[in-house]
Amino acid sequence: MLRSPRTLVSIAALxxxxxxxxxxxxxxxxxxxxxxLSTGQTMRFLHARVCPSAEPGTARCHSLVRIDNxxxxxxxxxxTGLNPADLASAYKLSTxxxxxxxIAIVDAYDDANAESDLAVYRSRFGLPACTTAxxxxxxxxxxxxxxxxxxxxxxxxxxxxxxxxASAICPNCGIxxxxxxxxxxxxxxxxxxxxxxxxANVISNSYGGGEYSGEVSDQSHFNHPGVAITVSSGxxxxxxxxxxxxxxxxxxxxxxLRRISTGRGWSETVWSGAGSGCSAYITKPSWQTDTGCARRxxxxxxxxxxxxxxxxxxxxxxxxxxxxxxFGGTSVSAPIIGAVYALxxxxxxxxxxSFSYSHTASLFDxxxxxxxxxxxxxxxxxxxxxxxxxxxxTPNGSGAF
Numbered sequence: 001m002l003r004s005p006r007t008l009v010s011i012a013a014l015x016x017x018x019x020x021x022x023x024x025x026x027x028x029x030x031x032x033x034x035x036x037l038s039t040g041q042t043m044r045f046l047h048a049r050v051c052p053s054a055e056p057g058t059a060r061c062h063s064l065v066r067i068d069n070x071x072x073x074x075x076x077x078x079x080t081g082l083n084p085a086d087l088a089s090a091y092k093l094s095t096x097x098x099x100x101x102x103i104a105i106v107d108a109y110d111d112a113n114a115e116s117d118l119a120v121y122r123s124r125f126g127l128p129a130c131t132t133a134x135x136x137x138x139x140x141x142x143x144x145x146x147x148x149x150x151x152x153x154x155x156x157x158x159x160x161x162x163x164x165x166a167s168a169i170c171p172n173c174g175i176x177x178x179x180x181x182x183x184x185x186x187x188x189x190x191x192x193x194x195x196x197x198x199x200a201n202v203i204s205n206s207y208g209g210g211e212y213s214g215e216v217s218d219q220s221h222f223n224h225p226g227v228a229i230t231v232s233s234g235x236x237x238x239x240x241x242x243x244x245x246x247x248x249x250x251x252x253x254x255x256x257l258r259r260i261s262t263g264r265g266w267s268e269t270v271w272s273g274a275g276s277g278c279s280a281y282i283t284k285p286s287w288q289t290d291t292g293c294a295r296r297x298x299x300x301x302x303x304x305x306x307x308x309x310x311x312x313x314x315x316x317x318x319x320x321x322x323x324x325x326x327f328g329g330t331s332v333s334a335p336i337i338g339a340v341y342a343l344x345x346x347x348x349x350x351x352x353x354s355f356s357y358s359h360t361a362s363l364f365d366x367x368x369x370x371x372x373x374x375x376x377x378x379x380x381x382x383x384x385x386x387x388x389x390x391x392x393x394t395p396n397g398s399g400a401f
Contacts, residue, residue, distance in 0.1 A: 046074075047307040047328065049235070051154040051183075051207075058183045059207040061107065061158035062232040063331035064273075064307040073157070075323030079312035082257070082304065084125050084168035087311070087336065090257055090266040091303070091364075091395040093343060098170040101342040104200035105166060105175065105335065106191045107207070108183035109152035111159040113317045114139060118175075121164045121314040127171040139177040142191040144198060149181045156317035161327045162206055162335045164313045169339030176200050185209065185242075189221035196224040201347040204338035205231045205249075206331035208241035211280050219246035219282065228341035228350040228401070232330035233299045234275025238372025238380040238388075240298050245279040250341075250353040251298040252334045253390050254305025255366055268394055269382070270369025271306040274299070274330055276388030277379050287354035290386055292377055300353035301400070302366065302390040303333035337395070344398040355401060356392050362399030366390040 048071060051061040066074045088095050111117075115137055122130060130136035141148055159177065166175055178195045180187040188207065195203045203224070208231065222229050222243055229249045234241040244251040254274035260267045278293035290297055304311065307328025316322025341350065349355075356363065366382050371389045374380035379388040386392055395401070 045308055050157045054183065054209040056210070056212070057185055059185060059188060059209040060183070061155055061207050061331055062235050063158050063161050063206065063327050063329040064235060065157060066307060066310065066326040073319055073325050075319050075325055077323060079124065079324045081310045081312035081326035083312050084127065084171070087168055087304070091340070092397045093169065093340065093395065095169065095171055095343065097343045097345060098173040101170065101201045101345060101347065102174040102176055102199060103166045103170065103338055103342050104195035104198070104203040105159065105162040105177050106180065106188060106195055106203060106205050107155055107159045107162060108180045108188060109150060109155040110148040110179050111156035111317055112151055113156070114159050114163060114177055117160050117314050117316055117322070118163045118167065122167055122171070124314070125168070127167055130167065130175055136174050137177070138175070139179065140194065140198070142178060142180045142187055142194050144194050149179055151317070153318040155183070157315050157325070158206060158331060160315035160317070161313045161331055162204060165311065165332060165335035166204065166339045169336055170342045173339065173342045183207070185218060189218065192221050192229070196227050200227060202338045202342045203227055203229045204335040205229065205243065206334045208232060208234050208244055208275070211240055211242050211245060213281055215242040215245065216281050219243065219248060222246045222248040225351045226348040228338065230334045230338040230341070232334040235273045235329045236275060237273055238277055238374055239275055240277040240279050241275055244275065244298050245282045245296050247282055247285045247296055248352050250300050250337060250356070251391070252330060252337045253299030253302035253388070254330045254333050255302050255390060255394060256306035256369070257304035257309045264364070268364065268366050270366060270371055270389040272369070272371050274302065274305055274371050274389045276371055277374070285352065285354070287352070287357050290378070292379060297379070297388060299388065299391040301337055301356050301363065301392055301394065303336040303394050305330045305333045340395050340398050341401045344401040346401065359400040360392050362396050363393030364396045365393045
């Protein structure tokens with residue numbers, strides 16, 4: 001099926017595979033179809049959600065993994081997705097900064113292989129070692145201790161993705177992994193508070209769930225002045241999730257990122273799965289001035305999230321002996337943006353997403369694509385300037401962070 005040049009269509013396709021339990025993910029297989037008339041190639045990839053649907057009061061991780069025809073993660077002996085050099089090139093980042101900064105990754109459940117898998121990723125791409133022994137890596141539970149929760153295959157893949165993306169963008173940053181006891185909003189919020197208490201400069205959150213009236217008060221757990229907190233906007237297309245809706249966080253949308261031969265060297269359009277829209281409950285922060293939403297608008301900024309143009313991640317928790325996987329979802333974009341905050345080094349001066357709204361010259365404006373139906377409104381359709389799916393744009397260096 002060929003369409004206009006460089007367009008991507010994500011097609012939900014039932015392939016006879018039932019949704020799995022949290023320990024047997026992935027779920028909800030989809031087919032991503034990319035057509036590019038400039039090359040005459042059409043690429044098709046199956047991908048699936050890493051975490052199952054979230055029950056009320058809980059969150060799902062926002063990652064998608066490429067799978068084979070048997071719905072198993074499609075592992076390879078070497079990386080095939082975007083790598084650290086690709087991401088630095090696409091977003092014009094100098095990755096030499098970040099010394100003294102700590103990026104906290106908050107996820108649910110335990111990944112017993114987190115440190116060893118991270119070591120393989122960093123070694124493969126020539127990044128400095130980040131280990132418990134050298135003081136760069138630390139893993140704690142939501143109370144700050146070392147009695148870890150039970151393992152979970154889906155969330156372990158999410159942890160690998162988050163650690164690898166933080167490393168790709170800010171290899172000189174320290175990493176703090178805080179594992180919540182479960183995927184309940186209460187436990188994840190406790191983990192965020194713990195990350196802040198332990199001195200993280202940045203806290204990355206790659207999860208979300210349906211909005212609820214209590215989020216107005218629950219968002220206080222994301223109010224840590226001087227700490228940049230990023231949250232993925234979701235993978236269900238047009239629609240808002242919490243905690244991305246919080247006024248205290250940077251809500252991160254998603255794009256399709258492709259290499260081209262002109263100009264910047266890369267092109268970006270809206271990824272059709274990225275979450276966006278108008279919050280049902282959270283009041284509008286003063287630094288948001290869009291007129292089509294009376295409350296908090298999602299997203300603020302964005303980065304690559306399309307699994308069809310996904311990133312390389314190394315994980316062995318679910319697969320033995322494990323291997324290189326390709327991931328997408330706004331679980332990719334949230335830690336990328338978190339790590340850009342760390343590169344910028346504005347520790348102590350970030351309280352919310354407002355900084356990017358006054359530094360749009362340091363962002364690439366994404367002006368095409370849509371993530372759903374909203375009457376062609378900017379809430380689901382890209383345009384020049386601010387729009388819901390991509391916010392103010394994607395990093396052009398670290399000046400907007």
